[in-house]
Amino acid sequence: MSAVLQLSNVVKAYGDQRALDGIDLSLPDDSYVSLLGPSGSGKTTLLRVIAGFEQPESGSIHFVGKDIAAMPPHERNIGFVFQNFALFPHLSVYDNIAFGLINRVVNPVTDDKIVASKVRDIISLVGLTGLEDRAVTQISGGQKQRVALARTLVTEPKMVLLDEPLGALDANLRARMRSELRMIRERCGVTFLHVTGSETEALSMGDTVLVLDKARIAQQGDSDTIYNRPCSPAVARFLNCYNLFPGKLENDRFASPQGLLGFDGQPRKSADPAYAIRYDRIAIRPAGQIAAADEVQIEGTFVASEYTGSAVNAFFSLDDGRVFEVEAHLSHRAPENYEPHKRYALAWKREDALVFA
Known part of the structure; x- marks a missing residue:
């Protein structure tokens, strides 16, 4: 399987503190990748560096074969779903999803018919049909999560970054959304990089699981390998089953x-x-x-x-x-x-x- 994203020796520091300390990783195309780690390990910082919201001190970032380290976020073709969803409360479900298409800097879509077609297709994909005209203040947490995801997917990114996307949902809804996110990703055929602090969530969702500890990738592998053969006491301790x-x-x-x-x-x-x-x-x-x-x-x-x-x-x-x-x-x-x-x-x-x- 070809790699969609490759990071080599990426360092990000805030003052004297290194949030990322020589990150090396290669993520496969068309896959679900879970990024697991304790609070303060650098998970969100890694997402922000990949998205272009933060600039690393050193290292290289290649996305779909291109060096994107100096590229602004809007040119990277990487979607980002925030933990708090970051929806526009004054806009409807339809207008929230259409916003990225109409207002993006690169190739904005100006034809209303094309916008309507794309939004309708993505609304069907994420299971929001019938809620197009509803205000986002009048829908449930799970529906807000789908709107945030649809707003990203409608722009057809090659990769989607999800920063603890299930953290704001209750336990039952979190469990249900795990399988829904996997199904949506498979239909779209793009790579999802999903940050979580939950070992259960990471192991159940990721085709590949990355464990981040003390600003470094401690282990990368499939769920079975991570669970049954942790590479260090730190990884075993964080799995909360040893x-x-x-x-x-x-x-x-x-x-x-x-x-x-x-x-x-x-x-x-x-x-x-x-x-x-x-x-x-x-x-x-x-x-x-x-x-x-x-x-x-x-x-x-x-x-x-x-x-x-x-x-x-x-x-x-x-x-x-x-x-x-x-x-x-x-x-x-x-x-x-x-x-x-x-x-x-x-x-x-x-x-x-x-x-x-």
Whole structure:
């Protein structure tokens, strides 16, 4: 698959603080790309540099084979959907969508029939038929999101940047809009670069997932690779599905506050040594039960459990005060009841552990 966007060693600083510190990435054409990262990691800055709203201190940006680093935003053919939608409250749904076509600097559309045809087609595409004359102050959050997207798509950009586009929506609507955004993108055949702080959103939507950490791309890959094989403790920690122990490698085991922990496979190189085990790879047993030869086992005191609908998360306090989390999917078995303040054995297969050293 050919690359639609390539960044090489892009640096953006505000004073002495680097918001982007040597960004290298290549994004495939006709794909959905999720950009995941904690607050302050540089996600929005990266979008603004790609769009041309911010100028980098150094590095190159090539879009559809052209160097666009010095090109103004309106000449880049890149759409931008803002988190707050940035709609014009005094204009109707139709006029908001038509605005970009009529008022753009490059090749504005002056023929009313062409404008009407293009707007009608994009309104149908995003599911707003029948709302053309409605004021944007009289439509729902999900409909506003579609208007903002339609206003961008009607100008036929080669790529669309979305800055946390689902952040202003309620949980049910967010879940529904995930699939709708993917369907809309597939019909248009353009690349979407979708910024989010939600690991669930990023993994469920992205054909490719980028993880941004401390102004650098920490990992790039498909959702399965990111989820099952995070490249560093920082990525594993941000995915919010791994228990991590600090420590160091000692021969073929990992020395941690919980003792020597076994593992299979090769440790991954990291400046931040850690032992990681995913929440849903852990079995809870009566304290004192003997572990199998291929297992690792520690003990903890049950604190509380949390029901999330599809799973139950149980929380245990370890001897050093660390909280240890276990996730049990309800599709696998009925939820267990654990006694508060009672000790339990927590066991997992050696092969399921990830070690960074």
